[in-house]
Amino acid sequence: MTKQTSQSPGVSVDALGRPLRSLRVSVIDRCDLRCAYCMPEEDYTWLPKEGILTFDEILRLVDAFVSRGVRRVRLTGGEPLLRSGLVDLIRDLARRSGVEDLALTTNATQLARWAGPLRDAGLKRITVSLDSLKPGRFETLTRRAALDDVLKGIRAASEVGFDELKLNTVVMQDFNDDELIDLVDFATDHGAQARFIEYMDVGGATLWSAERVVTREDILTRLAAHFGPVTPEPSRGAAPAESFTLPNGARVGIIASTTQPFCRTCDRSRLTADGFWYLCLYAGDGIDLRSMLREGATAEQLTTRIAQVWGQRDDRGAEQRLDVPERGALYQIQELRQDPRREMHTRGG
Ligand code: SAM
Ligand code: SF4
Ligand code: SF4
DSSP: OOEEOSSSTTOEEOTTSOBOOEEEEEOOSOOSOOOTTTOOSSOOOOOOGGGSOOHHHHHHHHHHHHHTTOOEEEEESSOGGGSTTHHHHHHHHHTOTTOOEEEEEEOOTTHHHHHHHHHHTTOOEEEEEOOOSOHHHHHHHHSSOOHHHHHHHHHHHHHHTOSEEEEEEEEBTTTTTTOHHHHHHHHHHTTOEEEEEEOOOOTTOTTOOGGGBOOHHHHHHHHHHHHOOOEEOSOOTTOSOEEEEOTTSOEEEEEOTTTSOOGGGOOEEEEOTTSEEESSTTOSOOEEHHHHHHTTOOHHHHHHHHHHHHHTOOOOHHHHHTTOTTOOOSSOHHHHHHOGGGSHHHHOO
């Protein structure tokens, strides 16, 4: 049965009292990079093309989610800018009054070309993944010599003036943990906020090991050693990142998903490019909404199903991972090949 908050009729609330507020929509499972923490393998099983949702199908699902409480939509992938016509989808989503916050996560290899059209289409917030400012290191990490393109993309985004530009870095021990200061300074120079993410043992991260994780505490210590006292900002609500202010006025975010998970306030869920709905980044299985759509479900049937499923949600995947002894990668490659929706690049970060 669907529970509803007293303040917000129509908002679905899960079994742990968490409202349905945020939807991450993967628009494509393909990517032009091969980041070592996300796609370290040589070969991948791709989603069949005929299964990928059309924009019309995505919009119908977003409308159904909005009617059950979703207010924030983030487009992701794979690499979302590889999806042809993405600007048209953004324009349609930006026009929907129920979508109060529309954002995009991208690796920025194509952003120099698209920053202006995206802004003109109504996109307000953009997050770019940037794990190193060193060209050789960037190439080693991503298996493409694309740092120049990415930096051009970030410059373009900075110039067209999004309301918010964030630069996400997955921090890995002995790989890029010596670049924290440079990344903060680079972000500041581009009117952006640097955000440091703990390396997560999600699906796809087959090279993950606990030794490779640079913790929130380590990150704060390193920032304080260089910049001086780091001041936490007031409560983050349901946001994954904690924000801090440095003595020079710069703001920095830390996402401590591995060592200090924030499942208790998690209002996020994810839709794969082929229409499977995952209630948690760590969930083994998703709910097939595409079949419902393609079998002619009405808007009401979709919203009823969403409400039923969310009402039973009790996922807290990252918290439960804390109890795993001798924690290693979540999946081995064979398991990912059997079910590519377990991949981070398929369900969307
Ligand atoms: N391709 C786009 C990009 O990289 O920005 C969007 C998709 S990517 C899967 C979304 C986010 O997931 C990125 O910020 C990436 O850093 C993050 N991510 C992927 N694997 C991760 C891991 N093992 N640990 C932490 N973050 C990860
Ligand atoms: Fe890297 Fe994003 Fe591509 Fe994963 S989906 S390999 S994080 S660019
Ligand atoms: Fe939410 Fe699952 Fe991530 Fe916890 S692990 S914050 S429940 S998506």
